[in-house]
Amino acid sequence: MYLTKSFIPILKNIPSEAKIKSHQLMLRAGMIKQSSAGIYSWLPLGFKVMKKIEQIVREEQNRIGVQEILMPTIQSSEIWKESGRYEDYGEEMLRIKDRQNREMLYGPTNEELVTDIFRASVKSYKSLPQLLYHIQWKFRDEIRPRFGIMRCREFYMKDAYSFDISDEEAFFSYNKFFLSYLRTFKRLDLTAIPMAADTGPIGGNLSHEFIILADTGESKIFTDKRIFDLNSDGTKVEKKSLDELRNKYEKFYAVTDEKFNKEEFEKKVTEENRLITKGIEVGHIFYFGDKYSKPMGASVDLPGGKKDFVKMGSYGVGVSRLVGAIIEAKYDEKNEIMKWPISIAPYDVSIIPMINKKDQSALEKANNINKEFLLNNIEAIIDDTDENFSSKMKKMNLIGSPFQIIIGKQIDGDLIEFKETGKEIKKLKLEEVIKIIKKQKVQN
Amino acid sequence: MYLTKSFIPILKNIPSEAKIKSHQLMLRAGMIKQSSAGIYSWLPLGFKVMKKIEQIVREEQNRIGVQEILMPTIQSSEIWKESGRYEDYGEEMLRIKDRQNREMLYGPTNEELVTDIFRASVKSYKSLPQLLYHIQWKFRDEIRPRFGIMRCREFYMKDAYSFDISDEEAFFSYNKFFLSYLRTFKRLDLTAIPMAADTGPIGGNLSHEFIILADTGESKIFTDKRIFDLNSDGTKVEKKSLDELRNKYEKFYAVTDEKFNKEEFEKKVTEENRLITKGIEVGHIFYFGDKYSKPMGASVDLPGGKKDFVKMGSYGVGVSRLVGAIIEAKYDEKNEIMKWPISIAPYDVSIIPMINKKDQSALEKANNINKEFLLNNIEAIIDDTDENFSSKMKKMNLIGSPFQIIIGKQIDGDLIEFKETGKEIKKLKLEEVIKIIKKQKVQN
Numbered sequence: 001m002y003l004t005k006s007f008i009p010i011l012k013n014i015p016s017e018a019k020i021k022s023h024q025l026m027l028r029a030g031m032i033k034q035s036s037a038g039i040y041s042w043l044p045l046g047f048k049v050m051k052k053i054e055q056i057v058r059e060e061q062n063r064i065g066v067q068e069i070l071m072p073t074i075q076s077s078e079i080w081k082e083s084g085r086y087e088d089y090g091e092e093m094l095r096i097k098d099r100q101n102r103e104m105l106y107g108p109t110n111e112e113l114v115t116d117i118f119r120a121s122v123k124s125y126k127s128l129p130q131l132l133y134h135i136q137w138k139f140r141d142e143i144r145p146r147f148g149i150m151r152c153r154e155f156y157m158k159d160a161y162s163f164d165i166s167d168e169e170a171f172f173s174y175n176k177f178f179l180s181y182l183r184t185f186k187r188l189d190l191t192a193i194p195m196a197a198d199t200g201p202i203g204g205n206l207s208h209e210f211i212i213l214a215d216t217g218e219s220k221i222f223t224d225k226r227i228f229d230l231n232s233d234g235t236k237v238e239k240k241s242l243d244e245l246r247n248k249y250e251k252f253y254a255v256t257d258e259k260f261n262k263e264e265f266e267k268k269v270t271e272e273n274r275l276i277t278k279g280i281e282v283g284h285i286f287y288f289g290d291k292y293s294k295p296m297g298a299s300v301d302l303p304g305g306k307k308d309f310v311k312m313g314s315y316g317v318g319v320s321r322l323v324g325a326i327i328e329a330k331y332d333e334k335n336e337i338m339k340w341p342i343s344i345a346p347y348d349v350s351i352i353p354m355i356n357k358k359d360q361s362a363l364e365k366a367n368n369i370n371k372e373f374l375l376n377n378i379e380a381i382i383d384d385t386d387e388n389f390s391s392k393m394k395k396m397n398l399i400g401s402p403f404q405i406i407i408g409k410q411i412d413g414d415l416i417e418f419k420e421t422g423k424e425i426k427k428l429k430l431e432e433v434i435k436i437i438k439k440q441k442v443q444n
Numbered sequence: 445m446y447l448t449k450s451f452i453p454i455l456k457n458i459p460s461e462a463k464i465k466s467h468q469l470m471l472r473a474g475m476i477k478q479s480s481a482g483i484y485s486w487l488p489l490g491f492k493v494m495k496k497i498e499q500i501v502r503e504e505q506n507r508i509g510v511q512e513i514l515m516p517t518i519q520s521s522e523i524w525k526e527s528g529r530y531e532d533y534g535e536e537m538l539r540i541k542d543r544q545n546r547e548m549l550y551g552p553t554n555e556e557l558v559t560d561i562f563r564a565s566v567k568s569y570k571s572l573p574q575l576l577y578h579i580q581w582k583f584r585d586e587i588r589p590r591f592g593i594m595r596c597r598e599f600y601m602k603d604a605y606s607f608d609i610s611d612e613e614a615f616f617s618y619n620k621f622f623l624s625y626l627r628t629f630k631r632l633d634l635t636a637i638p639m640a641a642d643t644g645p646i647g648g649n650l651s652h653e654f655i656i657l658a659d660t661g662e663s664k665i666f667t668d669k670r671i672f673d674l675n676s677d678g679t680k681v682e683k684k685s686l687d688e689l690r691n692k693y694e695k696f697y698a699v700t701d702e703k704f705n706k707e708e709f710e711k712k713v714t715e716e717n718r719l720i721t722k723g724i725e726v727g728h729i730f731y732f733g734d735k736y737s738k739p740m741g742a743s744v745d746l747p748g749g750k751k752d753f754v755k756m757g758s759y760g761v762g763v764s765r766l767v768g769a770i771i772e773a774k775y776d777e778k779n780e781i782m783k784w785p786i787s788i789a790p791y792d793v794s795i796i797p798m799i800n801k802k803d804q805s806a807l808e809k810a811n812n813i814n815k816e817f818l819l820n821n822i823e824a825i826i827d828d829t830d831e832n833f834s835s836k837m838k839k840m841n842l843i844g845s846p847f848q849i850i851i852g853k854q855i856d857g858d859l860i861e862f863k864e865t866g867k868e869i870k871k872l873k874l875e876e877v878i879k880i881i882k883k884q885k886v887q888n
Binding site for chain 2: 004005006007009030033035036037039040041042043044047048050065067068069070071072073074075076078091092094096098099102104106113116117120121122126127130132137139141143153154
């Protein structure tokens with residue numbers, strides 16, 4: 001892709017309305033454009049990143065056996081009246097009247113709708129467990145939208161729901177998502193820590209927030225540092241292995257401020273291991289038993305002939321929010337250098353040829369390199385403008401391909417000036433460059 | 445995938461509310477579930493088909509160089525007041541007030557929003573043409589939603605927009621979409637005919653509807669039969685080649701009823717070539733010049749120093765509607781047999797083993813076949829219930845995999861009972877079966 005053909009409207013200066021670095025970068029690199037308060041359009045660069053994140057989230061849902069569906073954005077108020085949340089939800093719910101004057105709403109979450117789908121079709125314990133997810137736009141009418149797509153009104157989210165016959169089976173489902181989320185965030189090159197959390201408006205009695213560290217985060221967290229050394233390697237999707245995984249994490253104190261207890265923190269964590277900092281919530285899992293299935297009458301036949309309400313959990317990942325969260329974690333604001341993890345980078349590599357009207361040889365060389373890249377499934381963006389070197393580097397550092405190639409006027413045999421974004425230039429042969437990029441792509 | 449693990453709630457009988465065959469099949473095969481009037485959830489089977497259609501639409505947009513963005517569903521009324529359509533649009537527009545009492549709406553189409561994005565970034569003719577598309581949920585508050593997802597309220601659509609410096613360049617963009625649509629529908633195994641059409645509420649002076657024949661269609665069409673023999677093979681994305689393509693089609697009379705003129709029809713089409721029938725609109729392309737760019741002030745600098753408003757077109761494909769349209773074209777309602785084109789089939793093949801509690805050998809054989817399929821990227825659904833043969837066949841004929849394998853109690857050496865759905869059984873070796881399925885997949 002040539003930069004001049006792409007729709008990437010880069011801004012030279014930091015827009016004054018952008019207070020945190022993800023908002024700044026997304027506006028400057030032309031990833032998003034605000035259309036009204038807290039509502040954004042995703043331009044090609046931002047869209048590409050979000051789609052790649054969505055695909056990783058999807059693959060990790062499928063991997064634990066969750067089935068994908070798609071619920072609509074507009075819901076009837078009736079099911080919310082059944083669950084009792086229609087009045088409770090407050091003003092964050094965008095309430096709508098259609099032309100027939102029926103009360104509708106733009107779904108802020110989908111517990112009611114998915115319970116309605118479940119109760120219409122599933123009648124027997126034999127069909128359990130059922131794990132369903134969808135990835136859809138949601139709306140919460142924030143009183144004061146801010147921080148770009150981090151606290152906006154229309155946002156893109158994966159939400160999953162589990163239906164089980166007993167608490168024990170439901171915990172098994174819960175733990176599958178616990179594993180799935182650790183895997184998902186790892187593939188996004190994030191260290192997300194599961195923290196005991198309040199259940200809030202979803203309700204229920206067991207809940208973890210997955211939080212990444214960031215100074216700009218809105219969640220205050222209190223944790224034992226050693227939790228950052230844990231990972232899910234080797235965990236199997238089996239009850240025992242999943243229990244062990246959760247126990248391994250829960251051994252360490254890690255809570256958000258709603259659950260914080262000073263005495264407990266100081267008792268459980270020695271001083272050198274205490275970490276009090278801020279973080280960004282990127283995922284949230286809940287177990288709430290029959291909170292929705294009971295008022296909505298979602299029951300199944302049990303083996304003995306009796307009926308019981310199904311036990312449910314819900315599991316969310318903020319797909320659009322992750323774009324911002326990853327920028328908060330990865331963007332070097334001082335030097336204005338972004339380097340996307342290759343798994344979600346909009347382009348694998350930026351090619352920066354130095355061009356002037358008289359001499360197009362560097363552009364030709366860029367085109368030849370790109371031909372080899374295409375044969376190797378490496379996606380490049382070529383800066384085909386005739387701007388000066390420093391201006392080109394500035395733009396490409398905002399676009400954030402993990403690798404950069406510079407083609408100057410003097411070409412040194414078959415060696416190419418190649419760098420990992422933000423690091424030193426190396427002179428390498430094209431085949432070595434391809435090998436390095438492909439190796440990184442395979443690992444991620 | 446095992447049928448018992450899947451969320452495919454199959455209905456034995458035709459629901460009385462379903463008047464056309466796509467609506468009937470989609471409810472019976474558990475592809476969708478209505479959540480409120482004209483609003484549907486997509487269950488796994490329907491979702492898989494829609495996603496595959498979406499991907500083909502996307503690939504064919506990318507192929508002619510359109511860039512993907514994503515605009516939000518909720519729009520501010522302000523830009524619609526600028527274009528003058530806020531009052532005109534009528535009650536089909538879902539109007540919303542947010543908690544701050546601002547006038548918002550759920551986008552029924554996106555000319556205003558994309559013009560706003562364009563004018564904020566593009567200032568010079570040098571950046572033209574710009575071709576942008578998105579695939580997003582839209583809402584039209586139909587007074588009487590009916591026919592399932594064919595005339596519903598919340599629907600999924602690809603809409604693209606072109607921005608050019610002159611009429612001539614704009615026609616070039618228009619013709620690219622003309623070609624792209626012929627290619628898209630061909631990959632969906634549909635014969636869609638471009639027909640001169642009225643421009644309706646979008647406005648403008650040049651427009652084609654792409655229509656497939658179906659008795660249940662809502663568009664009345666008048667056409668020269670010979671247009672069905674045409675195709676876009678060999679057309680290049682170049683001005684001359686695209687002009688020739690459009691001329692080739694426009695030589696034949698083909699209009700919807702708004703444009704119908706009896707005298708002209710009878711003059712231009714000899715009696716034996718006249719076809720008066722019904723069809724379903726699956727795509728619509730418009731050219732409308734500066735209808736939006738002028739009131740909204742979307743102008744660019746011209747080479748000589750002057751400014752002019754950009755010339756725009758818009759190009760829609762009903763992604764969710766296509767699921768229904770393809771069923772209308774392919775479903776054998778009398779015998780209750782659906783056969784999806786393999787390019788968008790939810791599964792490539794259904795495996796139907798005859799199982800009873802004492803004898804699981806057919807299921808084992810099914811599992812072994814499936815292992816080979818997985819190695820060959822063939823996706824199968826296995827009916828692992830212990831129902832009888834006729835009941836299993838009925839379900840699988842509704843699910844509509846293009847191929848079926850039957851594993852009876854007597855197994856005939858290494859020969860497998862294999863059939864194209866709706867056709868005769870053949871006895872073949874597994875390697876031959878794999879070859880046949882793979883060959884069809886490659887062709888599509």
